[in-house]
Amino acid sequence: MRDYNFKEFEKKWRKRWEESGIFRTPTRLPGGERGYYLLEMFPYPSGKLHMGHVRNYAIGDTLARFNRRNGKKILYPMGYDAMGLPAENAAIKNKVKPADWTKRCVSEMKKQQLSLGLSYDWERMINTSEPSYYRWNQWIFKRFYEKGLAYRKKGAINWCPSCRTTLANEQVEDGKCWRCGAAAEVQVKKQWYFRITKYADDLLEGLDGLKGWPRAVIQQQRNWIGRSRGAVIDFKIENTDRTIPVFTTRADTLFGATFLLISPEHPEAEEIARLGTSDPGEVKAFINRTVTTSVSERETRVKEGIPLGVKAVNPVNGRAVPVYLANFVFMEYGTGAIMSVPAHDQRDFEFARKYGLPVIEVIRGEQEKFDGSCAYEGEGKLVNSGEFDALDSAEARKKITGYLQEQGSGRSTVEYKLRDWLISRQRYWGTPIPVVYCEKCGPGAVPDDELPVKLPDDVEFTGRGNPLERSESFLSARCPECGAPARRETDTMDTFVDSSWYFMRYINPDSEDKPFDREDTDRWLPVDQYIGGIEHAVLHLLYSRFFTRALNELGLTGVKEPFGNLLCQGMVLKDGAKMSKSLGNTVDPQKIIDDYGADTARLFILFASPPEKDLDWSDEGLKGGYRFLRRLWALVSEEAEAESAGGDPDTELDGFINRTIMEVTGDIRDEFHFNTAIARIMELLNFLKKYPAGAPGRRKGVETAVSLIGPFAPHAASEMWQMLGQSGFLDEEPWPRYDKKVIMETEKVLEVPVTVNGRLRGTVEMPADAGKEAALKAARDDGKVKEFLEGKEIRKEIYVPGKIINFVVG
RNA sequence: GCCGAAGUGGCGGAACUGGCAGACGCGCACGGUUCAGGACCGUGUGGAUAACACCGUGUGGGUUCGAAUCCCACCUUCGGCACCA
Numbered sequence: 074m075r076d077y078n079f080k081e082f083e084k085k086w087r088k089r090w091e092e093s094g095i096f097r098t099p100t101r102l103p104g105g106e107r108g109y110y111l112l113e114m115f116p117y118p119s120g121k122l123h124m125g126h127v128r129n130y131a132i133g134d135t136l137a138r139f140n141r142r143n144g145k146k147i148l149y150p151m152g153y154d155a156m157g158l159p160a161e162n163a164a165i166k167n168k169v170k171p172a173d174w175t176k177r178c179v180s181e182m183k184k185q186q187l188s189l190g191l192s193y194d195w196e197r198m199i200n201t202s203e204p205s206y207y208r209w210n211q212w213i214f215k216r217f218y219e220k221g222l223a224y225r226k227k228g229a230i231n232w233c234p235s236c237r238t239t240l241a242n243e244q245v246e247d248g249k250c251w252r253c254g255a256a257a258e259v260q261v262k263k264q265w266y267f268r269i270t271k272y273a274d275d276l277l278e279g280l281d282g283l284k285g286w287p288r289a290v291i292q293q294q295r296n297w298i299g300r301s302r303g304a305v306i307d308f309k310i311e312n313t314d315r316t317i318p319v320f321t322t323r324a325d326t327l328f329g330a331t332f333l334l335i336s337p338e339h340p341e342a343e344e345i346a347r348l349g350t351s352d353p354g355e356v357k358a359f360i361n362r363t364v365t366t367s368v369s370e371r372e373t374r375v376k377e378g379i380p381l382g383v384k385a386v387n388p389v390n391g392r393a394v395p396v397y398l399a400n401f402v403f404m405e406y407g408t409g410a411i412m413s414v415p416a417h418d419q420r421d422f423e424f425a426r427k428y429g430l431p432v433i434e435v436i437r438g439e440q441e442k443f444d445g446s447c448a449y450e451g452e453g454k455l456v457n458s459g460e461f462d463a464l465d466s467a468e469a470r471k472k473i474t475g476y477l478q479e480q481g482s483g484r485s486t487v488e489y490k491l492r493d494w495l496i497s498r499q500r501y502w503g504t505p506i507p508v509v510y511c512e513k514c515g516p517g518a519v520p521d522d523e524l525p526v527k528l529p530d531d532v533e534f535t536g537r538g539n540p541l542e543r544s545e546s547f548l549s550a551r552c553p554e555c556g557a558p559a560r561r562e563t564d565t566m567d568t569f570v571d572s573s574w575y576f577m578r579y580i581n582p583d584s585e586d587k588p589f590d591r592e593d594t595d596r597w598l599p600v601d602q603y604i605g606g607i608e609h610a611v612l613h614l615l616y617s618r619f620f621t622r623a624l625n626e627l628g629l630t631g632v633k634e635p636f637g638n639l640l641c642q643g644m645v646l647k648d649g650a651k652m653s654k655s656l657g658n659t660v661d662p663q664k665i666i667d668d669y670g671a672d673t674a675r676l677f678i679l680f681a682s683p684p685e686k687d688l689d690w691s692d693e694g695l696k697g698g699y700r701f702l703r704r705l706w707a708l709v710s711e712e713a714e715a716e717s718a719g720g721d722p723d724t725e726l727d728g729f730i731n732r733t734i735m736e737v738t739g740d741i742r743d744e745f746h747f748n749t750a751i752a753r754i755m756e757l758l759n760f761l762k763k764y765p766a767g768a769p770g771r772r773k774g775v776e777t778a779v780s781l782i783g784p785f786a787p788h789a790a791s792e793m794w795q796m797l798g799q800s801g802f803l804d805e806e807p808w809p810r811y812d813k814k815v816i817m818e819t820e821k822v823l824e825v826p827v828t829v830n831g832r833l834r835g836t837v838e839m840p841a842d843a844g845k846e847a848a849l850k851a852a853r854d855d856g857k858v859k860e861f862l863e864g865k866e867i868r869k870e871i872y873v874p875g876k877i878i879n880f881v882v883g
Numbered sequence: 884g885c886c887g888a889a890g891u892g893g894c895g896g897a898a899c900u901g902g903c904a905g906a907c908g909c910g911c912a913c914g915g916u917u918c919a920g921g922a923c924c925g926u927g928u929g930g931a932u933a934a935c936a937c938c939g940u941g942u943g944g945g946u947u948c949g950a951a952u953c954c955c956a957c958c959u960u961c962g963g964c965a966c967c968a
Contacts, residue, residue: 288888289887289962289963292886292887292963293886293887293963293964296885296886296887296963296964299967301968319968320967320968321968322967322968323968334968376966400966402968403966403967403968405967406967406968410968411968412968413968418968420966420968421968488967488968607962607963610963611963644962677908680895680896680907680908681895681908682895682896683896687962689894689895691894691895691909693895693910694895694908694909695909696909697908697909698908700923701908703923746897748895748907748908749897749906749907751907752896752897752906752907752908753906753907755907756906759907824903825903826903827903828902828903830948831949833903868948869948870948871902871948871949873902876902876903877903877949879902879948879949880948
């Protein structure tokens, strides 16, 4: 028997696959035929593969090889999300150019991926840091700009003093920069945004059609978009013509409003204050104090406010109520002002307590009611609400809003939590925003034929500020309108822009006159199976859905949803904890591949747990996978060397083989339960070992086992396939078929469990289609069962053919 | 606090629409092989018991001839979001 020399045969097969080009994407799909697009979230090229990657790729490649052998025309590409901060940090630390550093990391990463034997079409590889890619970011940006989907606005933004860059709200974690961990500050700057909110409703409604997405992800996106129906109500400022519009979801509590609160960021805050009796200096000080508070302090800070000395009139009852600025009211949501109903909102209640403001109960619940100790936030019947008394909350919301609408002092409206996407980054290693600023003409887009605006070379990385602001060659430009000298925009784009359409670029990776071809995207998209980590449940997936809609509206593609089916894999843990350098519990995939081979690594990571669950890495378990492959190898050797006796397998063996095919196929195709699929193949191996080498039909069983393990352990399976005398590529071999009739043949006679009062007392062999009387008689005659029935009255007899017999006795 | 997911042997995990709980693997034990260790092969392995009866899927109830699976209440763990009006 030959040794299981994985180092040798894994290399051999990777070379053959590459030379033969069997994994290249079929370029021409016959008219109308749809391809099958299989995609893994492309990695940031850190240069080092970790176990999470291995799991991601093992899942993907298994599906690729499985589907290919089932006749699908597969597009299965790989590329690199290569822009972003780490390259810049490396430049600062090691005096190496981001482009060079990234190139090295990409090739290092690719080398490790190659050693896993993944069946990508490498000819379609993309790298988002290359001008040939980011050029199209700029082109798309311009199309968005022309349509009003890209725009500039001023806003209070989060600023990382360490990275000296802007952070989106969602990139601030615990008040800290999600990348470097420095405490975030607040600054006001003019920034570029994408108008994702235009699609808020469409993005929300589209979720209903995503049947192949995990429920949890749909729910998270729904919450993130955060659509809520409510009303805007205008409160007139006493003795003036000005109004303060407030947003509320609880118009039914309007009679209980005893004060208004305005966000300190509200643009009219100071103006309104001047109308009143407050000290402008104190108001200004309050605004400055709260607006510039760092995010981390803001989250923990106590409720605080300052009266503006102004009263606003409740349009429904004419009551004048005081107006405050309050630090817990957000400008980004609603109108930046709220009506406070302390009896029915806990935050308002606390505020009212602190500043001695009145509390009026207007909602009385069926069970509970406002008792003065805390707010009652539930629904109920209205009280103290004039003509609306006794109405239910839901009904009252409609009636009160309708009344306001008639009076012209309110209207029903819909609000979203979703905010426009801030894409500006004050960084070097990103796509330059293709805009120049002219003294005379203002901002103007760079003409298409001047794209790409390339990142300059004459830059220094000091760790302070944005290097682009100091690059003369980059800064100086000409105004596209008047030709006068102009200054180039130094903001670059968020890297989420790159990943929002990369799956389209894979379809036409070399296209030079457009980012991708419309007809080709229609043929390949939506992605048939997308695989990636749950951590991208909101941002990346939502941005991609937005991009696809925007590109659709621009007429660039016919599709609206990018990803048809989504599989979110769980994390790879070690001893129950996330692998991390600080915990010192990392497992290096390269070491595993070197010691046991790629096949073992892939096989074990799929065997240890179903893909959507977290997986606790175990070196011991890994050895089990290795052992299995070697036992199969030994069986194949033995069978290959044996004189085959020829002949057909016996019924039992034939049934076992067919059933294994059926179950493995179902486990992979319908459920992605690779762990049970592999277990079935292990069972087949154990079963085959009961027969001597060369026994009739044993060879067929061995061939089936090798064929079925192919997608999981492609190198070893290919080698064993050859040992069995096959000359073609296993990956070009059709997936094994099973015959249901053969399986049924083995299920003619079954062991049926017999229970008495629900407790197992014996099993009886009988034909699958045995009649009730015959079955019950056989069961009653069973020795053990008889004992338990002795002297008892049988009250009921249950017979489920092939499943169970149960006697109920008194 | 809200939303989402999950609780099954010493461990990872199986169990189709309610029908023999613990497939498969790890670990462990015993035996074989080996100078020895490792590797490999074989057998066994939920708990308790001398054996049977018995007890067992987070806890407590319920529905059912029959519940890991369905219903109600609760507990725990993990993940996400959080002054969103």
